[in-house]
Amino acid sequence: MKSFKIALAQFSPHVGNIDANTQKMIEQANQAKKDDAQIIIFPELSTIGYPAEDLVLRPSVTKRTEQAFKQLSEVKDIVMVFGFVHQTEDGLRYNSAAVMKDGEVLGVYNKQILPNYSVFDEKRYFTEGHQHLVFDYLGHKFGVLICEDVWSLPTVQQLAQLNINTALVLNSSPYEVGKPQHRIETMSALAKELNINLVYCNQVGGQDDLVFDGTSFVLNKSGEIALQAPSFQEGVYIADFDATQHEFSKGLITPQLDTMAEIYQSLVLATRDYVQRSGFPGVILGLSGGIDSALTLAIAADAIGGDKVQAVMMPYKYTAQISVEDAAEQAKNMGVTFGIAEINPIVNGFMQTLFPFFGNAPADATEENLQARSRGTLLMALSNKFGNLVLSTGNKSELSVGYCTLYGDMVGGFAVLKDVYKTIVFELAKYRNSISETPVIPERVITRPPSAELRPDQKDQDSLPAYDVLDAILYAYIEEDMSQDDIIAKGFDAEVVQKVIRLVDVNEYKRRQGAIGPRISSRAFSRERRYPIVNGWKAGI
């Protein structure tokens, strides 16, 4: 057994762009060679990126993948283990890994365990493989696994029984809070139990509503970490196998991020990749003086630079003066362009046109929505004229209960806080203030009682329970699938629980038309929590 170096390409693909991804893989392989690596491993489905959804079904995937193989076959003197869509002559399609050296394919592995739950739909696209792949190189025996495979104990046991030294695992494992830690802990116990080394290479980057954190790692069969790559950063990381010690030497071990840092960075990366890969020159958002837009502004500026962010305050007669002041201060702190656009003439125009229809009907949510929709349309007009993407600023608590206006504050192409409960919004704001010399979000924005400012002296808590109570009920109903009766039995007020659940149920239509936004929870709306709009379930047992 010889010593060797293996490169983990923590790779951020452009989903669907097989050609560009292949070029980047070649660059990373060349970089790994400069670092004297003999092997390089890429993430799951690295050529097309994950998840490519129905692009996988387009017939020309095969032709495009053949071209990728041709290009990759020009890379010499390094073993490449990479992921691809494998269309076989009998018409089946697999989620596969190829082992290639000097233009020769030494072996192909077809993923055996296809996840088809949560955000995953792999059985829509792929057939299950039924065979392990083992190869010898430099006197060392390697096995190949792909993502979900490694969470199936029987599958890994079978591979271990083939007397491999090291399992190479190609992954596209999306981020959720605590997942990086959970992966390493689980895999460490597995490596130890099965007495194998484990090289875990994960995709990084934002793809629509999914964020991939990377956090690739190498474990020795003792279960000890030999390498841990940073989260949310693309890069090629080298692990060094020392034949004399029969183990990977300790290399870069990036400390785990604290929870708020982890979430914050995931949102920054998701936002940056969405904006840049969609080709927008910058973003625009409405500032209200409240905490949601303040946090969104900070994330946006951290993602793409304050000079590419435009902020607009759109006051109306219910807007407090301190809201305008705080909005201006946030914008100044983050170095973004700031403008003020009064909505009075617009709301007046609507009311004039609607008078023959409304007559003297009493004011209700209609008039509040008109304010929100006037603002939404203003943002869209500025976006249309100057090309910046509108960021939506609503949080998961609001979206859950529909405390937001469709085509109003919900407008935008990317909803940065879509999967972030309001109680976490507060934590993230404090976290962001803690990492810069002076706070970027004014203290009183964090401490003021939240208000939509759509009528005089309005407070969120006039219509909703306190956010800690609301979020606890929402978490039990959405994340934990608890029934109404069981949530009430936990000690919450029955009427409050009934109201909250009813609001969650009837607002599915709003969420369905909302912008996508980064998933950080274990039950994100849309891709993960798939509920019908017409829904007769009704709460209860």
Added chain:
Amino acid sequence: MKSFKIALAQFSPHVGNIDANTQKMIEQANQAKKDDAQIIIFPELSTIGYPAEDLVLRPSVTKRTEQAFKQLSEVKDIVMVFGFVHQTEDGLRYNSAAVMKDGEVLGVYNKQILPNYSVFDEKRYFTEGHQHLVFDYLGHKFGVLICEDVWSLPTVQQLAQLNINTALVLNSSPYEVGKPQHRIETMSALAKELNINLVYCNQVGGQDDLVFDGTSFVLNKSGEIALQAPSFQEGVYIADFDATQHEFSKGLITPQLDTMAEIYQSLVLATRDYVQRSGFPGVILGLSGGIDSALTLAIAADAIGGDKVQAVMMPYKYTAQISVEDAAEQAKNMGVTFGIAEINPIVNGFMQTLFPFFGNAPADATEENLQARSRGTLLMALSNKFGNLVLSTGNKSELSVGYCTLYGDMVGGFAVLKDVYKTIVFELAKYRNSISETPVIPERVITRPPSAELRPDQKDQDSLPAYDVLDAILYAYIEEDMSQDDIIAKGFDAEVVQKVIRLVDVNEYKRRQGAIGPRISSRAFSRERRYPIVNGWKAGI
């Protein structure tokens, strides 16, 4: 072998409402008994309705299903074959059918073939069954199959080899153009080949973007139709097995609908069920004087009655006088409330607020979108104030290429023509005129060149190819998955094809935020064609 009658409950469930569905099943069983039926068959998953999506994953499905069984067990003197979510003690979940008589469960069948393509996600929810169910009754041998099972020849062959006389097939097979005919033809060949009678009972009704047509039928082993229920109507239909003739007697055989009648009725049913099951008192829509809104108006009025439909014309300076006249005439023809709301003061309000930002920047799509968004916001205000659901009027051709304004003409809860290409819109308008004594859609609405009327003398064909060309390219790219190169090779202008495909690709974000609407094609957006928004595929091979 005795003679018997079997009732086909062509059932329209309220998805998720197990209790209400069970009550309706009991009523239908009692009705069947009055008609002297000894057996009644319901559609697939009749207790919870199809597709219940992630409601199936809620833990209390089991408790609610147990209650349903308890209620159904009160029905005596008829064999009931119905569908339910079957959670077993080992933690597995099946899509199953129960055979119940006098409160006793004679057998349970677990669906063997789970579709996980197109609009189907059954592998997300269910485990595959591995055993056939056969039962004897009245000297007759029945086998049970569920929907996709019957499209798998080996599965049906195995069942036929158990010497059954009749296969009872529970279905929730969604409509698409030509599907009713295709089902009967395929099943007729199958019945003949395997020498079995076939009782095919299908769900009916709209559920979000899916429409179920019903069109249940009974086939003799000769392949001949003994019963064909009407499409798009709920009802209990009785088939009569004549022991002396060893076959089902010829009963009600509803003629197949013509294509346009079929599509039209599917849209009417989908709209009615969406509106009513969402609990709206009526609908509101914007009339432009164009054909899309004219057709949508007719469908809406046919679905829920003209008295529950409110139409609003929202003219601006580019609106032709004949558009206003035609809109008024359509409204009058369909007996709906009609109002006019000028958008001038609103657009002026927006331009006043935006002036400091826009300065003297030349007018572009921004100003056109402002008109559309002013209209959208007006409709939403009227909806908010009076409670009617906004119907969106865009067609599939527009949505494909993004020739529509997000938060503008795209506002609404239900997009009636979402899956209907413009060329079919014309056909449907002519069809609707042909079935009433006097045309409801003025002739010149059909013959005028389509225009969005967002700038002087604008015509759709200034920006888009002629609709017959556009639709042919769209069909090839969307429905047939053809590559750009292959479409050009068919003889279309290369530049036009490139432009159209680019527009389809970059407008995924708009479609993602659009309202749901009834699927009538074999590749509907959203549930069926699942494309990433950030998408580097790029047209070509």
